[in-house]
Amino acid sequence: MNYLDQYSGPLGLRKAKHLLRRTSFNYSKETLQQFATLTPEAAFNQLITNQNNLWSEPYDPRPETAPDGNWTSSTEHPNTFDGHFRKRRIITSWWWYNGMNQNSLIQKMTFFLHTSFTVSKDDGAGFSTNFYDHLLLLEKYALGNLKTLSKKITFDNSMLDFLDNTQNNANNPNENYAREFLELFTILKAEQIGNGDYTNYTELDVQQAAKVFSGIKIQTDRSIIDAETNIPKGRIDVNRHDQDNKTFSHAFDNTTIIGSDTEIGIVQELSDFVEMVFSKEATAISFIRKLYRYFVKSEWNDTVEENVIKPLATELKDGDYEILPILKKLLTSNHFYDLDDTNADDNIIGSIIKSPLQLINEVISFFKMKIPDPATEVEDFYQFFNFVHNIYLAAGGMLLWSPDSVAGYPAHYQSPDFDRHWFSSNTVLARYKLIESLLTGRNKIRFNNNIRVELNIVDFIDNNITEPLLARELITELASFLYPEDISDERVTYFAQNLLEGFPDYYWTDAWIQYKSSGDDTIVKTRLHALIIQMINAPEFQLM
Template identity: 60%
Template structure:
């Protein structure tokens, strides 16, 4: 029986690794040591504190002669700035830097909300200012209320542009946003049971929803209309373009009638009535809980999990009026999350998800303390040379993930496309990008495409010297490193395989011991670096490291 009861035993290293990987983008030995010995409940609760971003605002260091700098807080009109694609990339750099420098659920949940309310930063969201406001909206509600976000997102300038709702008028309806709102963002379709009837809603409901959303417009200058709760710029309501008639929904929504309104404030009330109607459906709560399960636990499950995990979580979500934290903390503290609720070895949860390129990059950089330029003191090299030219333009694309820019409004296939789901991250098309990440960071140059300086460095010798307790013993060195990097402990055959990168085949272990001790004595790391570079490259590119 799958169980949401809290895990009673303290976290060991295996379970601490599982929680830290699944709940954050920061993965370090020091944080693992903090979690080991804590209860799951205490460890999860420690991740729920909201704190200010380490990096307050993105910066554009270009053009070098007169940088646009903190362009997002400029009083100039958004469309006066050039390089909008570059600037949107810089915003993802800002978001990622905060994500790997804060041990918090906030960033994992913010990205989860992106997978629920998808926009493409380079495929319709508009100017960089509006993408920035969109990201901040997701961040604001990452530890908050999904239903409230589902209301606020309708006046988000980026979303208004991305799904064309700014063009939705009473005499010229545009159903794009209404369709995706029901099909992808909230209740989802369900099984098709007839022409235009998808169980959870009908084509009639899409038409009526489009009328509710009519007249909601993008505001280009970001001045004047500020949301009182989030303090973020929002769009506006053109009352003359809003359909003021009553909206009658299908039996899927109990034939509810939403009374049409004719002032800006009452039209917001109309939106509120619509969202409340959608979120009153049990199917909406279950849709979000299934997404949360797929995001945090594993991509597929059986009827037992549906009955014992998904359904109770959806009831908890409804009982808490769609506050996300009670559901997530219950799930991440549960026996089920740590695979401690049964003895079935075929349904393992730990190590069951293939890492996204975002998770892969974040883990490598945080675990190995990769040195890259400080955005506060060396903005040009961080934003432009390291992140834009290497991470954003080369690594993510080669690894099969354009960050905040999925191919379609459905999002990244890993989170919705059955039967492969997260296996979509790992294919013949993405291998080079994944495998050459560690090599590029060790060399300090882009090895995926032409050999440019990336202004980042992974020091393998420092990692082993500072993080591994027994570096002079090749067996213990490999075992301790594997215990940090992999979900599960490796066996003797794998240790012997990796040991060939330290000790030539047929030679005794003391050859490495002597080599390491020589380095400690004379501080010449030439030989140990060569060996450790190849070892850690092999360990990061091994199948075990692709899983979490």
């Protein structure tokens, strides 16, 4: 069987859970049941369908007397607005709210591109409007062309600021962006084989790349609009561009890029440089490995390298770096669903530790928690997002859109632990206290303040579980949706202890019947809280 042959049968619940977790930030019982009836191709087509944002545009309610409102679409110069640090977090809340409410591969891919072309919103991303434009650019190319994005992002105002290329001039070169473009964003470093020679490129190539990028500057007033994306971009200062020819090393076949003294010619230099980098097989392989680690598994053997990674890399390169066909081939393949062999030791389903973002989004969406409307319940929304962003995600090791390194989050690149970085002694408290915080509506990680959102677990069980008065059936049904795999009878018995308190099964049945007849949910609420805390904090729920 070809590893990348398309699986054509109906997904069923197990495969639907796997696909939805890997490709979306929204995870609901209804969507799972729908996806279970679809083929992988039909499900994939649904995931790439454009979905409208519930929250159309970021809104700043401050200052109270005259709110800045929808400042990201204002024609005013960005420096006329204050509080850009806070505004960047508002933009982050806008992205999070919309992503959490969509079954969309676009949102997952936007974040993947963030892990590949990293900018930190809280550490040098520039004006909040620049960061907003940066997100729009990543979203624009989430299912588009990686090579084109690599050209466009060089003119991105946030990137120009973050990696100092706006300071890169012919007479005073700054190699920061050039180095990261090669080392982290595209072809990658590979093994060092000599002084200044890293297999895929050399120090000479960094120097020449910096010359290609010289003179590309921030346009602070957002007045230059890219004709293809309709997104503001940076400018070219011809006089600060190195206009000489740029000759690269043996790693790039000693290619010479002709220098220019015109804006059109400088854009052509950039295009020629990107085309040169992307002509190399190592660039295609680096992207496929990143994609595989993000969607499939953090580690793989030589068989997968030969039968999945390299064929996809060849197809990516031959297809001029269009990402959508590659995503479709990978996410509908027998290999993605672990149907290409009979080896029980290399399971893909349930093999990745969830990021803190995936964890909270799944809990919120699966349990149908009502998040305050950012348009009509502004104060409550920002109070809750403050808990999500500043408390839970930060304590969980994930400063959203602000990794502490230009390399990104360690879970995506740092061997040998990779996604195991999400689960450590430093982050476990936030993960384990999350569900308790949501059940009580109080911040149980720090401060114990009101977070403005509370999960009514009794209502959820009453309205969404087929047999809520039968303890073992209730647990089995919950587990069938919450966990990658079905659980054993022994695990059901273990979880049932939280409902039964050591009594026979009829204890829970009687308690549920009493609640339904009297309306008093005191007992069932206490028992369900104990159960849900145990089930969400179980190892099975930490995996996807």
